[in-house]
Amino acid sequence: MTILVVGSGGYLGSRLVPALLERGHHVRAGVTDPRRATVHPWTDRVETVHCDVLAPSHLPDALDGVDDVVYLVHRMGAGTDFRREDATGAVAMREAMAAAGTRRCVYVSGLAPSGDDRRPLSRHMASRLEVETLLSAGPTPVFTLRAGVVLGAGSTSFEVLRTLCELLPVQPVPRWMRRRRVEPVAQRDVVEAVCHALEGAPRSGHGDLGCGEALTYPALLARYSRLAGLPTLRIPVPGVPWDLVAAGLSPLVGQDGATVGALIESLQHDMVVGQPTTGLFPEGWQMTGIDDAIRAALASTAGSGTAHGDLPGRRHPPR
Template sequence: MTVLVVGSGGYLGSRLVPALLTRGHRVRAGFTDPRRSSAFGWGRRVDPVRCDVLDPATLPGALDGVDSVVYLVHRMGAGPDFRSEDAAGAEAMREAMAAAGVRRCVYVSGLAPSGDERRPLSRHMASRLEVEELLSAGPTPVLTLRAGIILGAGSMSFEMLRTLCERLPVQPVPRWMRHRRVEPVAERDVVEALCRALEVTPRSGHRDLGCGEALTYPALLRRFSRIAGVPTVRVPVLGVPWDLVAAGLTPLVDEGADTVGPLIESLQHDMVAAGRASDLFPGTWEMTGVDDAIRRALVG
């Protein structure tokens, strides 16, 4: 099978490509600049192509002869207009896949809050779900894998978690964050799910990815601190809105405000998996637990 990985140079794409090669797939690695493929150990084993979803003229050539597409484009962090750019890219890819006769597309999104929450979706989550809808509006079957915090070295969420625990031994925790739950997922399980999604009958819909354990954010910080051996303490604080939290954290982490803001805004929602993506795929598959995933990420 020939698989186009759109976003091969990103965190998840750079982990997925070697896994696909190991499974015997032919990989067409999509980059905005194909010369970037030389920075990866697998660069000589793939067909690097220019694939810029904001430049639709690059898509027909990238998709020529492709059986399946893995879509890993997320514009968050590129600027305040990331949502409209995400939407434009999804529409362009949908039309290009239809014209090329692609058999399937697999997209990685974020865990969606339960439908009974009263507060509006964060910009980050609204964009993820909008891309899912736009990609799925064409004739190409699109399977969306929704993941929360990915526990893996290099994951934006994991590196923020690491940085907070290493640089902030006393961690203020706003009231609105103390009872919100999150279900992380190990990097290795996201990669495994993507590979398996390409090996089953093409279908549309979505599945959630989670480790099977939901924690509050303070509990996750506590768990990381214990496993990493970094002493921290959490202090409850009142009356601190998410945007003030984001402004305070931005100088501490190695990300800009355009990235930190939408991520912190999303913490106002529960992010817990509904069902199990592993039920979709044949064969036994035990998801990695939180502690083991953190340990693996710390040495990875």
């Protein structure tokens, strides 16, 4: 099976490609700049193609002979028009897949708040849901996997978590952040879910990915600190808006302000799995707990764990 990974050079794409190769698939790595596509160890095992969704004239060649597409385009907060660019790219990919007769598309998005959350969606969340809707409006079956905080070395959300704990022994925590819950998911499980979604008959709709444990973001900071052996303390502070929090964190975590802002703004909502969805993993697959996912990411960073923070693939009898 030939699979086009759109966004293969990003965090998740660069972890997904070797997993697809291990399963015997022919991978076509879609990149916006082919000249920068030689940084990964799997480069000589894939077919690299120019695939920029904002330059749609390249898409027919990129999709020629492709069975399935994995769509990993997330512009986060890059520029003031990131939502418009995400929407434009989604429409271009939808039309190109329809013209090429692509069999299916798997899109990785973000967890959406429950229906009883009346707060306006963050720009980040709204854009993800809009892309999901736009991609799904064509004839190509699209299955969306929604994930929140991804625990794995290199993930933006994980690196923000790590940097906060390493640089701030005393962590001011806005009161609104203490009321909202997140449900992380291990990088290993996201990769497996994408691979599994490409097996069997094409499906439509969406499925939520989580570890089965929801906790507040301050509690997640405390969990990381304990596992990393870092003495930290969280202090509640009142009346601090999310944009001020983002502005203060951006220079610390080494990410652009728009990216950090998109993440922090989303923490105003509960980011937890909604209605459980069956069939997201092979039978017997055991989800990774928060502690194991953090330990794997820490081991990867130290150079003593599995590559990219993955845990070895394990299959266990169903519980």
